[in-house]
Amino acid sequence: MIRVILPPHLRGLARVSGEVKLDIEGQATQRSVIDALEASYPMLRGTIRDHVTQQRRPFLRFFACEEDLSHEPPDAPLPDAVASGAEPLLILGAIAGG
Amino acid sequence: MSKVRVLVGTRKGAFILTSDGKREKWDVGGPHFAGWEMYHLKGSPADPNRLYASQTSGWFGQVIQRSDDGGKTWTQPGTPPGERTTPEGMPKGESNKFVYDTSTETGKPLTTHQWYDGTQHPWEFKRVWHLEPSLTDPDTVYAGVEDAALFRSKDGGKSWQELSGLRGHGSGPGWQPGAGGMCLHTIVLDPGNPQRMFIAISAAGAFRTDDAGKTWRPINRGLKSQYIPNPEAEVGHCVHRIAIHRSRPGVLFMQKHWDVMRSDNAGDSWQEVSGNLPTDFGFVIDVHAHEPETIYVVPIKSDGEHFPPDGKLRVYRSRSGGNEWEALTKGLPQSDCYVNVLRDAMAVDSLDKCGVYFGTTGGQVYASADAGDNWAPIVRDLPAVLSVEVQTLP
Numbered sequence: 001m002i003r004v005i006l007p008p009h010l011r012g013l014a015r016v017s018g019e020v021k022l023d024i025e026g027q028a029t030q031r032s033v034i035d036a037l038e039a040s041y042p043m044l045r046g047t048i049r050d051h052v053t054q055q056r057r058p059f060l061r062f063f064a065c066e067e068d069l070s071h072e073p074p075d076a077p078l079p080d081a082v083a084s085g086a087e088p089l090l091i092l093g094a095i096a097g098g
Numbered sequence: 099m100s101k102v103r104v105l106v107g108t109r110k111g112a113f114i115l116t117s118d119g120k121r122e123k124w125d126v127g128g129p130h131f132a133g134w135e136m137y138h139l140k141g142s143p144a145d146p147n148r149l150y151a152s153q154t155s156g157w158f159g160q161v162i163q164r165s166d167d168g169g170k171t172w173t174q175p176g177t178p179p180g181e182r183t184t185p186e187g188m189p190k191g192e193s194n195k196f197v198y199d200t201s202t203e204t205g206k207p208l209t210t211h212q213w214y215d216g217t218q219h220p221w222e223f224k225r226v227w228h229l230e231p232s233l234t235d236p237d238t239v240y241a242g243v244e245d246a247a248l249f250r251s252k253d254g255g256k257s258w259q260e261l262s263g264l265r266g267h268g269s270g271p272g273w274q275p276g277a278g279g280m281c282l283h284t285i286v287l288d289p290g291n292p293q294r295m296f297i298a299i300s301a302a303g304a305f306r307t308d309d310a311g312k313t314w315r316p317i318n319r320g321l322k323s324q325y326i327p328n329p330e331a332e333v334g335h336c337v338h339r340i341a342i343h344r345s346r347p348g349v350l351f352m353q354k355h356w357d358v359m360r361s362d363n364a365g366d367s368w369q370e371v372s373g374n375l376p377t378d379f380g381f382v383i384d385v386h387a388h389e390p391e392t393i394y395v396v397p398i399k400s401d402g403e404h405f406p407p408d409g410k411l412r413v414y415r416s417r418s419g420g421n422e423w424e425a426l427t428k429g430l431p432q433s434d435c436y437v438n439v440l441r442d443a444m445a446v447d448s449l450d451k452c453g454v455y456f457g458t459t460g461g462q463v464y465a466s467a468d469a470g471d472n473w474a475p476i477v478r479d480l481p482a483v484l485s486v487e488v489q490t491l492p
Contacts, residue, residue, distance in 0.1 A: 007157075008133070010158060012131075013161065042177050043161075045192075046160070046161075046194040047161065047194070048158075050159070051159075051195045051196075052195075057157065057159060059156060059157040060157060
């Protein structure tokens with residue numbers, strides 16, 4: 001079971017509060033987690049990854065275990081603590097503006 | 099008694115303002131979609147409870163929302179919470195997907211337009227600026243997007259297809275973004291001719307189709323724009339807004355970047371009707387619901403100073419289709435006012451007397467229940483207003 005913390009805007013869009021819990025088949029990677037997230041919450045399709053390119057939106061970041069994983073390859077394994085559910089994967093919006 | 103519903107899009111959410119036909123006491127509903135930029139909301143003329151909304155974000159991209167109960171509840175079309183696929187197995191979330199048509203079968207797929215530095219730049223979808231529901235079918239709705247293109251949904255917003263004949267117009271590689279981006283922001287449907295519609299793009303100009311969107315022609319003859327190399331070029335004009343009266347769809351009124359213009363031949367040619375306006379820069383323009391020659395603008399000082407001249411917020415009304423204008427000031431701030439009124443932020447109701455509404459970047463929504471003679475704020479402190487639409491309900 002993977003724990004994901006969404007930014008407030010996307011929690012509102014998905015109509016969830018608190019963490020999202022996902023069951024992943026196979027290895028836990030950024031791609032497999034986002035695939036599972038979008039399957040359970042299809043209203044999030046296109047909001048984290050671009051609909052066409054499937055690239056992470058530029059102002060979003062993936063953090064876990066006090067590390068910025070945003071630039072890791074999408075199929076790289078997530079840390080064991082995330083895969084085991086001990087730590088959440090954080091998806092957050094970059095602070096931008098003034 | 100009739101009711102009025104005002105749909106307000108702001109930088110940080112949507113609001114729905116309702117009143118009875120007297121338009122004196124208002125209920126303020128919202129924020130809906132708090133924290134999101136709500137570029138535009140509009141109701142279907144064929145089913146007033148069917149509303150469409152463009153919800154967008156620099157972080158999270160584009161979301162289309164739909165209400166079937168007049169704005170009480172909203173869903174992404176085809177994506178009710180908790181369901182993964184449609185009964186037909188179609189993946190949900192398609193309603194947010196705007197993909198430019200690059201097929202060779204449908205028109206002339208373009209891949210680039212002119213960029214700020216003069217080089218060619220790929221078309222990149224950014225957001226929906228304007229949603230225009232069909233006049234007759236609640237499930238058909240048009241979307242004007244940035245980078246400029248026109249999309250259509252025929253299934254209530256569940257999926258979108260580009261009308262690529264517009265972007266494939268031969269002038270496309272010469273279109274370039276204005277300061278606000280290269281956006282298709284105005285869609286006007288001809289109530290007398292379902293084959294005809296008008297659109298406007300900043301900064302390409304106005305275009306018309308006479309075959310329901312398959313092919314398009316630029317309709318910019320008579321426009322003069324000193325800020326482009328050829329002031330009378332076929333395309334390149336920064337048109338801000340076009341409005342018509344439904345009884346006379348061949349007569350168009352335009353607020354250009356500078357200049358208020360009029361066409362009496364469906365855009366084939368234009369004449370300037372700025373007349374005695376204190377400045378002819380501005381964004382909004384609209385037409386009285388019952389008087390086709392009565393039009394409204396809100397003059398803004400200049401393209402460098404986006405606020406009313408002299409700090410006085412004045413709507414100007416012409417009862418002669420332009421050229422002769424009177425300032426409408428009663429109830430509007432006449433000192434120290436430095437707000438802007440953006441292009442989609444004025445609308446009229448169809449009650450008698452005609453109601454006129456506009457929203458400001460300062461968060462005020464003003465209403466006049468007597469065709470502009472007197473004004474009062476419905477609300478004063480919303481986030482910056484991006485769009486205002488009005489529904490007159492039985």
